Amino acid sequence: MTGPAxxxxxxxxxVTVGSAIxxxxxxxxxxxxxxxxFTFGGVAGLYVLLSADFLAATQVLVYVGGILVLIxxxxxxxxxxxSVKLSNPVHFRLPAAALCLTLFGxxxxxxxxxxxxxxxxITYQPTTARIGELLMTRYLLPFEVASVLLLAALIGAALLSxxxxxxxxxxxxxxxx
Amino acid sequence: MTLDKLLxxxxxxxxxxxxxxxxxxxxVAVLMGVELxxxxxxxxxxxxxxxxSRMIGxxxxxxxxxVLAAAEAAVALAIFLRMFATTGTVEVDMADHxxx
Numbered sequence: 001m002t003g004p005a006x007x008x009x010x011x012x013x014x015v016t017v018g019s020a021i022x023x024x025x026x027x028x029x030x031x032x033x034x035x036x037x038f039t040f041g042g043v044a045g046l047y048v049l050l051s052a053d054f055l056a057a058t059q060v061l062v063y064v065g066g067i068l069v070l071i072x073x074x075x076x077x078x079x080x081x082x083s084v085k086l087s088n089p090v091h092f093r094l095p096a097a098a099l100c101l102t103l104f105g106x107x108x109x110x111x112x113x114x115x116x117x118x119x120x121x122i123t124y125q126p127t128t129a130r131i132g133e134l135l136m137t138r139y140l141l142p143f144e145v146a147s148v149l150l151l152a153a154l155i156g157a158a159l160l161s162x163x164x165x166x167x168x169x170x171x172x173x174x175x176x177x
Numbered sequence: 178m179t180l181d182k183l184l185x186x187x188x189x190x191x192x193x194x195x196x197x198x199x200x201x202x203x204x205v206a207v208l209m210g211v212e213l214x215x216x217x218x219x220x221x222x223x224x225x226x227x228x229x230s231r232m233i234g235x236x237x238x239x240x241x242x243x244v245l246a247a248a249e250a251a252v253a254l255a256i257f258l259r260m261f262a263t264t265g266t267v268e269v270d271m272a273d274h275x276x277x
Contacts, residue, residue, distance in 0.1 A: 013186050020193035020213055029206055036209055039190070043216050046183070050227040052236050055219075055243075062243050067212060067250045074205045074254045078261040096199035104192040111184030118180050118228040127233055131240065139237055146244045153248035160255035 009049055016042030027090070033071055040064050054128040183224040190217035204260070204267040208253050215246045 019038035026032045040063040047056035135143050190213055197210030219239045226235025257267050264271050 009182075013182070017186060017189045017193075020190050023209055023213060024193040024196045024200075029203060032206060032209060036212065039213065039216065043190075043220060046186070046220060047223055050183075050223050052223050052227070052239075055223060055236055055239055058240060058243055062247050063212070063216075066247055070250045070254050071205060071209060071212075074208070074257050074267075078205065078257050078267045090200040091202060093200055096196050099199070100192040100196040103195065104188055107188035107191070108185050111188060112181045116180055116184075116225075116229060119231065122228065127236060130233055131236060134233070134237055135240075142241060146241055150244065150248055153252050157251045157255040160252070161258045 005049065008045075012042050012045040012049070015039075016046065029075055030072075033068065033075060036071070037064060037068055040068065051124040051127065053126060054131050180224055180228040183220060183228075187217045187220040187224070190214075190220065202268045202270055204253075204257050204269050204272075207269060208250065208257075212246060212250070215242055218242060 016039055019035040019042065022035035023032045023039060026035060040059060044056045044059040044064075047053075047059060194210040194213030194217060197213060198207050201207050201210065219242050222235040222239045222242070226233055226239075260272060261267050
């Protein structure tokens with residue numbers, strides 16, 4: 001039985017996995033970043049099919065809107081765009097491919113084994129209110145720890161990426177030739 | 178759409194991310210591979226939370242993973258910029274200043 005939900009699922013799965021393979025193989029890093037956009041979008045669609053509406057919105061907002069823009073900035077600020085073909089070299093191609101294919105075989109074999117028993121009734125309900133309640137009650141401590149972590153990351157990133165001030169001496173680092 | 182198909186998708190994403198991490202020398206591309214791996218883990222969390230568990234703890238965990246990924250990407254970008262300013266490249270092989 002293939003309903004429209006199954007068709008949508010297969011399309012999303014193909015987009016997600018196909019663009020992930022493109023991310024792994026495309027030589028041009030900017031194309032790889034654009035393929036990563038489609039991977040994130042496909043994963044957000046899978047979240048919708050899994051009745052994780054809040055997570056799907058978060059995925060679009062944080063990954064597509066935030067992390068991907070950060071990665072694009074990292075590409076533009078840290079590469080000589082004129083030599084973009086040389087900016088993304090690869091090595092160890094064959095051993096890495098063999099390792100990853102073997103690992104994929106093992107993981108897929110585990111996934112289709114009957115070790116995981118799904119529950120009988122599968123419900124589709126809005127989850128945002130429940131996630132909010134759980135974050136304020138049961139998972140309050142990890143929530144607060146995450147906020148402290150975000151503050152630390154904010155300060156650390158600002159401190160690391162500040163421009164050099166010539167009047168303030170920096171601890172010397174040996175310059176490579 | 179069943180649990181095993183979603184787990185296979187998660188495994189495929191994980192292996193693509195691992196391949197990216199292993200083969201690329203540009204640090205930004207390695208960061209992309211890390212994001213792929215985190216997304217694969219998130220798919221597994223949400224799939225198990227939907228099909229196996231009665232709680233939605235898996236979704237909560239996925240939210241925390243997204244928070245960690247955002248913080249990690251910001252700090253990683255700052256480190257890459259500092260590394261580019263210092264060495265003129267972001268290839269991970271070149272970051273060996275601490276080697277004796």
